[in-house]
Amino acid sequence: MESQFPPDMLQRIERSGVISVLIIDDASDAVPLAKALLAGGVDAMELTLRTDAAVDALRRIRDEVPEMLAGIGTVISVDQIDPIVAAGAQFAVSPGLNPQVVRKAQQAGLPFAPGVMTPSDIEAAVELGCRELKFFPAEPSGGQTMLNSIRAPYAHLGVRFVPLGGVNEKNAASWLSNPGVFAIGGSWLTPKECLQKKDWTEVTRRAAEARAIADSISP
Numbered sequence: 001m002e003s004q005f006p007p008d009m010l011q012r013i014e015r016s017g018v019i020s021v022l023i024i025d026d027a028s029d030a031v032p033l034a035k036a037l038l039a040g041g042v043d044a045m046e047l048t049l050r051t052d053a054a055v056d057a058l059r060r061i062r063d064e065v066p067e068m069l070a071g072i073g074t075v076i077s078v079d080q081i082d083p084i085v086a087a088g089a090q091f092a093v094s095p096g097l098n099p100q101v102v103r104k105a106q107q108a109g110l111p112f113a114p115g116v117m118t119p120s121d122i123e124a125a126v127e128l129g130c131r132e133l134k135f136f137p138a139e140p141s142g143g144q145t146m147l148n149s150i151r152a153p154y155a156h157l158g159v160r161f162v163p164l165g166g167v168n169e170k171n172a173a174s175w176l177s178n179p180g181v182f183a184i185g186g187s188w189l190t191p192k193e194c195l196q197k198k199d200w201t202e203v204t205r206r207a208a209e210a211r212a213i214a215d216s217i218s219p
């Protein structure tokens with residue numbers, strides 16, 4: 001069964017290059033936050049299922065900000081799949097790899113990128129039909145040296161990665177230049193203090209900075 005990303009969605013994520021990781025405590029922040037990211041040129045997000053507000057926030061963004069590609073993160077149990085699909089999730093990711101969650105997402109037709117950190121994780125993901133994977137935690141686990149090593153035996157299978165964890169404006173260009181990477185992700189665009197102050201201007205500035213970095217990397 002497919003957990004592959006549809007070609008048009010994959011192209012969109014590649015073109016965007018940056019997936020903004022969101023932790024939303026107040027669902028009323030969802031729409032202004034998504035619009036601030038879009039204003040800076042970031043049109044893909046991973047809204048993490050770590051707060052009670054997450055599913056409502058997703059629904060609001062899907063209803064009011066259709067230009068945003070709405071991914072959901074921290075999907076770690078099978079009973080989360082149906083609610084996020086009903087709320088409009090367009091893809092999902094997880095910190096690790098739970099085969100039951102991947103299979104449930106496949107049954108629901110939800111493109112899913114599980115998190116991997118070792119060759120065994122990659123082999124389990126490939127066995128499940130996944131080729132787009134999240135490399136997490138990217139920097140703490142060894143950064144590009146680690147990714148290049150664990151990727152090498154599987155590159156011929158078309159396995160590609162979104163590194164996440166310690167990725168930010170300082171190392172974004174380097175990560176995006178890695179041939180095994182098709183986009184990067186991180187929370188640096190939407191720090192907690194910006195949400196607390198509802199400083200959407202700063203979010204837009206950070207998004208525009210990330211967009212400029214992504215655009216500077218030749219395809």
Ligand SMILES: O=C[C@H](O)COP(=O)(O)O
Pocket residue numbers: 021048073164165166167185186187188
């Ligand atoms: O959501 C995934 C990670 O917690 C994001 O890591 P980060 O905060 O280093 O970007």
Ligand SMILES: CC(=O)C(=O)O
Pocket residue numbers: 021046048072073074075093094095136164
């Ligand atoms: C680590 C991550 O991105 C997640 O919680 O899905």
